[in-house]
Amino acid sequence: MGIAVALDRDKGRQASIEGLVKLVAADMERVNQMILSRTGSDVLMIPEVANHLISSGGKRLRPMLTLSAAALCGYQGEGHVKLAASVEFMHTATLLHDDVVDESDMRRGKPAARKVWGNEASVLVGDFLLGQAFRMMVEVGSLDALDVLSTAAAVIAEGEVMQLSVARSLATTEDEYLAVIEAKTATLFAAACEVGPILAGNNPDDRAACRAYGMNLGVAFQLIDDALDYGGTADALGKNIGDDFREGKLTLPVVLSLQRGDAADREFWRQALEEGATGDDALKRAVAMMRGNGALRETIARAESYGDAARAALDRYPAGPLKTALLDTVDFCISRAH
């Protein structure tokens, strides 16, 4: 997902998740064991499909957020391990279902599970993981955590359906698009963070602060993903760009390009989104247009402002290694696009 580079902007902080990874390493080892044991089933296709995706090298950012938010708020118990595993299962279930919805062929550089085992298995193993996620939450026994995570499950699905409606509509506004990504991406970041303070004593101010950190980080993360799909600010056309474009996905750089473009530009986007005119030449033109009209710069600037809000949400916590690691995580998410 891009290489971390040091940013000088904030007194020697690193644009890296290294700090976070190190601080939660011992707990993440237990989360990984939990994930492994809860994908187990006598029905062999289940661990095969689940582990194809789970072991394919995602960063596991969301469960790390749960672990670190719990620690930041002073939690000393055991429940964070199962809740972190639940969050990762919810994320994995979403990816399995997204691949079916988007008819994707690849995921994290490997063939999508649906290409190997079929749409059926992707849908059903996703359902299995969602069921297992709720079982783990129930074992932890916090109704507030169950509330936050079950609400997240419904809102994520709602956001994905919303995306179906806006995906190919040239009339989509910035606000509509931001509502989609808050729901489909940022809500799980927010929930992953909020369950930490719930476990740690359920202080409402901690819940609000951690939720705000996660929500803003999640929006920033998605906006940077959107920009990266058109090459971010890097000069070269990377080999992983253009997925959103080829799938006809309307993202913020597209919304901004439509706003800023002339009639010919709007006709170009109409053909791309409505008629699937998304060949290599069209992609080059899209990237050139977005550089010329500032849509990529503006998308990254928006992400930076959500990043600022994420950092500000941590103001109530005193300086310390965990806080530093969470601030660095914001820088990491944003620096990917530079």
Place this chain on the structure above:
Amino acid sequence: MGIAVALDRDKGRQASIEGLVKLVAADMERVNQMILSRTGSDVLMIPEVANHLISSGGKRLRPMLTLSAAALCGYQGEGHVKLAASVEFMHTATLLHDDVVDESDMRRGKPAARKVWGNEASVLVGDFLLGQAFRMMVEVGSLDALDVLSTAAAVIAEGEVMQLSVARSLATTEDEYLAVIEAKTATLFAAACEVGPILAGNNPDDRAACRAYGMNLGVAFQLIDDALDYGGTADALGKNIGDDFREGKLTLPVVLSLQRGDAADREFWRQALEEGATGDDALKRAVAMMRGNGALRETIARAESYGDAARAALDRYPAGPLKTALLDTVDFCISRAH
């Protein structure tokens, strides 16, 4: 789903769910209101898709079981309405995902949601309903009910994946097939019944009795469905038969026909299941074979024995209208095949 006919076999009991419907009518009105309000969303496609299926005339047997099991065990509170609605949402989510998995064109005599709104909407609205189901359970606040229903969600998905593996394998045994339908169908009946006594005071004997009633009823229900797909014991070839056959689904009548058949019969089934030779003539031959070899009679006899076990599970309850209605429901489920 077939017309209820009176059976003389048990002292004037009716093979009908009329009694059950009447006894829970007031509560079901509230469940239906709850269902309507919880499919609501600003994302208009969600209520459209959900209500397409929910209002398409299912019997709502599962939520009626939750309501009646709660009442049978003396429950006086309000939680049964939300849990009954949760159970119906879980069932609806399963149907939406099943249609995608089976590539079905029709459901309950209407075009399947996936044919009207696409696979994407069926997958995602199913996910939304599952999320909403868990939210309602959380609102009720019983961790034991959450445990039973979240475990059911995982086991149902596991059963469906198991069915993918056995669906076209001629080597499937009766035990393997029964394990599939216990998981994919009967587990939700069992959970729907078990949450009643959980609300009513969580007596372990009540939980075991209601669960056993639901589990055995669920297996009987599915076996009768399997027999009905080949015409049951009715003489005429009805217009709704043959769906399982055309989808290449291995069900108990097929397993029994394979066991009882000669080499030519086994070759016939190999071609049907493995090569998709499932035209009208093949269907006629399958039905004739199952009548000749007793596979349909035996499937119904098995269902009757599960029905007996369901009835026996209610022994601990004194006679009364609710008990009678639940006994009639067993007769209803089985009489559909005569």
